[in-house]
Amino acid sequence: MEISFYKYQGTGNDFVMIDDRSEVFPDADLPLVQQLCDRKFGIGADGLILIRNKEGFDFEMVYFNADGSQSMCGNGARCAVAFSNFLGIVDEQASFLAIDGPHHAKIKDGIISLGMGEVKSISNMGQDFFVNTGSPHHVRFVENVDKYPVVEIGSEIRYSAAYEPKGTNVNFVTPLSSDQIHVRTYERGVENETLSCGTGVTACALVYGYQNSLNEVSIKTQGGNLKVKFTAASDGSFKNIKLIGPAERVFEGKWKSIHQ
């Protein structure tokens, strides 16, 4: 089998992107997804995204983590919107379906503003927090995230009894100014730190924004800068959430295994 693909990155969170409108990609073949995402034996990526047709929407985004598991991916969705624009499926606005429901996005000057699903609440987890932004996120504030053992502590929390059986993504946050935070994330399904996590920074921005009565938070990640805007309701829920930042096409290629 020969697979045409594009490689995209959104603040360093990178994806193998496949135009699968003809639905020929074997989406039940998880070893194939794992192989394509493998950084030593494949193309290499944090995740793989299929763009498919969907009635009532411009497209459907089918997202896989590098290990083949599925969830909502904020940076991947921003890349999927940029890819759909490149393919000529959408112009400056996009409506698409993802695993967590419908989304709307706008593109301007290479910046994707992605509408996220509503968030019902922020839960306390001892001194930390839990927020579901389409994917599950544990949020911990730390003094100096630059020096924090993200992988070691992140994997402990990810596999802790509180999050069995599905686990969680884990974010570590240090405030940089009144409206800016620095976030590093351990991602479930990649089982490592990624350079950025869109649903993760959204979760952190909601917690920080709620604590400080903000409706806009800037986020520094290891792979670049993002912004999250939102409206907090009096019942503790959040609406009109937008994840805003760049998404870039890096290269394209054809993959054909030389092994049987």
Ligand SMILES: N[C@@H](CCC[C@H](N)C(=O)O)C(=O)O
């Ligand atoms: N990188 C993503 C999150 C991908 C899903 C996550 N690893 C999970 O399994 O929940 C993002 O940008 O949101």
